[in-house]
Amino acid sequence: MTTREPIGVIGTGYVGLVSAAGFAELGHEVWCIDVDAEKVARLRAGEVPIWEPGLGELVERHRGRLHFSTDIADALGHARLLFVAVGTPPTYSGDADLSAVRAVVNAMSPSDRHALVMKSTVPVGTGRHIQRLFKEQGKGEFRYVSCPEFLKEGSAVADFLGPDRVVVGDDGDWAGDAVVGLYAPLGAPLVRTDIASAEMVKLAANAFLATKISFINEIANVCEETGADVLEVARGMGLDERIGPKFLRAGIGFGGSCFPKDVSALKQLAGNSGYHFQLLNSVIEVNELQKRRVIGKLQKHLGGLVGKRIALFGLAFKPNTDDMREASSLVLSARLQADGASVVAFDPVAEDEARRLLPNVDFADTELGAVDGADAVVLVTEWPQFRELDWVEVAARMAGTTVIDGRNALDPEAVRAAGLAYEAVGRAQYTAAGSSSPTRRAPAPVT
Numbered sequence: 001m002t003t004r005e006p007i008g009v010i011g012t013g014y015v016g017l018v019s020a021a022g023f024a025e026l027g028h029e030v031w032c033i034d035v036d037a038e039k040v041a042r043l044r045a046g047e048v049p050i051w052e053p054g055l056g057e058l059v060e061r062h063r064g065r066l067h068f069s070t071d072i073a074d075a076l077g078h079a080r081l082l083f084v085a086v087g088t089p090p091t092y093s094g095d096a097d098l099s100a101v102r103a104v105v106n107a108m109s110p111s112d113r114h115a116l117v118m119k120s121t122v123p124v125g126t127g128r129h130i131q132r133l134f135k136e137q138g139k140g141e142f143r144y145v146s147c148p149e150f151l152k153e154g155s156a157v158a159d160f161l162g163p164d165r166v167v168v169g170d171d172g173d174w175a176g177d178a179v180v181g182l183y184a185p186l187g188a189p190l191v192r193t194d195i196a197s198a199e200m201v202k203l204a205a206n207a208f209l210a211t212k213i214s215f216i217n218e219i220a221n222v223c224e225e226t227g228a229d230v231l232e233v234a235r236g237m238g239l240d241e242r243i244g245p246k247f248l249r250a251g252i253g254f255g256g257s258c259f260p261k262d263v264s265a266l267k268q269l270a271g272n273s274g275y276h277f278q279l280l281n282s283v284i285e286v287n288e289l290q291k292r293r294v295i296g297k298l299q300k301h302l303g304g305l306v307g308k309r310i311a312l313f314g315l316a317f318k319p320n321t322d323d324m325r326e327a328s329s330l331v332l333s334a335r336l337q338a339d340g341a342s343v344v345a346f347d348p349v350a351e352d353e354a355r356r357l358l359p360n361v362d363f364a365d366t367e368l369g370a371v372d373g374a375d376a377v378v379l380v381t382e383w384p385q386f387r388e389l390d391w392v393e394v395a396a397r398m399a400g401t402t403v404i405d406g407r408n409a410l411d412p413e414a415v416r417a418a419g420l421a422y423e424a425v426g427r428a429q430y431t432a433a434g435s436s437s438p439t440r441r442a443p444a445p446v447t
């Protein structure tokens, strides 16, 4: 095990730190570099700055193999493969902001024994562009490999160590061979291809998953209008092996650091290349409207939001993470406040980050603390603990009776048995009795 080669990881966020810990688990010494000196100091002190199941234990177990530094020379001095895992957030136009990637490229010194291995999600063509930059900067011998990352926050450690596939895009030289060798112990199917195709695999995969979510959300909206139950519909669809059951959960829209940004990056990339990616425009629009539909449901139940107190259960963009990037809760709380409501929230792990992003929201220490005096409760993030709540106690503490289950994750009967009005997403039998939306139409007669 100890003969495995040392590697460098640049950027110690969700992807970088998980990858570093994963490679350490495989027996590598890992040199981790970040520009954020405070983060590096915390990591050196044994602290793990992000909340990700299993990550703390893995970092602790391999402290001897994980080295943290702000100086990129430490990685260059010890490793030939430098994995890049810096952020590529969206710009205002929706394009990917590649300034952190560019900073890394510029920080490399000429070398014929090093390779950059791109884990960050970048637009198709970035690899070729970096290779051109290397040439212009007199670093033409520096190798480049695209190795997109598919891990999911919330199960990132397990995903890294047991990937569905490993994609390696390269020019067929030693660097690509070395990256393939690094992943070989994981036994995952390998897609070895050219750099542009590897870059596209990542964007296309995320855009497809986002499309699946927007699709089932639209089906859910039609279910509400026509008397069907989207859970039954998704079950029936998902058993078709051409479709599969995953990503067919209707809700209040996708968020997170990847789907929204990668979908718009692909749309922009297509547009910049002269192709209008019509479908992705709709995927994005449906997602935005889906977040706002909750407001309509609350208005329907409460008759207006001015002066109402709304409790949000969960704030992170999904369970098992503290990541608040592009979380549906951000849009929802802003809309509620703009409509005159006050917002109180509870999230088991995302509160610190949420406090920074939601300055006018009250934070409760417990679920029950959040519902005290609330006119309505909205389930935003389906943390399992919300399912276990004592709804009789919830009802006793609330001022109102409305529960909107934005993720179809609660037990409707338990909520209703407590005397509360339960409404889900796409489940016509769980829209409030007698309070059908103004747009509801009678189904077309069977002829």
Ligand code: NAD
Binding pocket: 010, 011, 012, 013, 014, 015, 016, 033, 034, 035, 036, 039, 085, 086, 087, 088, 100, 101, 103, 104, 119, 120, 121, 122, 149, 150, 151, 152, 153, 257, 258
């Ligand atoms: P992140 O924001 O959590 O981490 C990025 C890290 O890079 C930060 O610690 C930042 O300080 C550091 N950094 C920025 N510039 C740097 C530089 N010049 N040198 C060294 N460090 C620098 O981001 P993330 O969520 O880990 O995402 C990283 C990339 O991986 C993105 O392109 C993202 O799209 C992609 N990705 C993310 C996920 C995910 O679930 N988060 C999954 C797959 C792919």
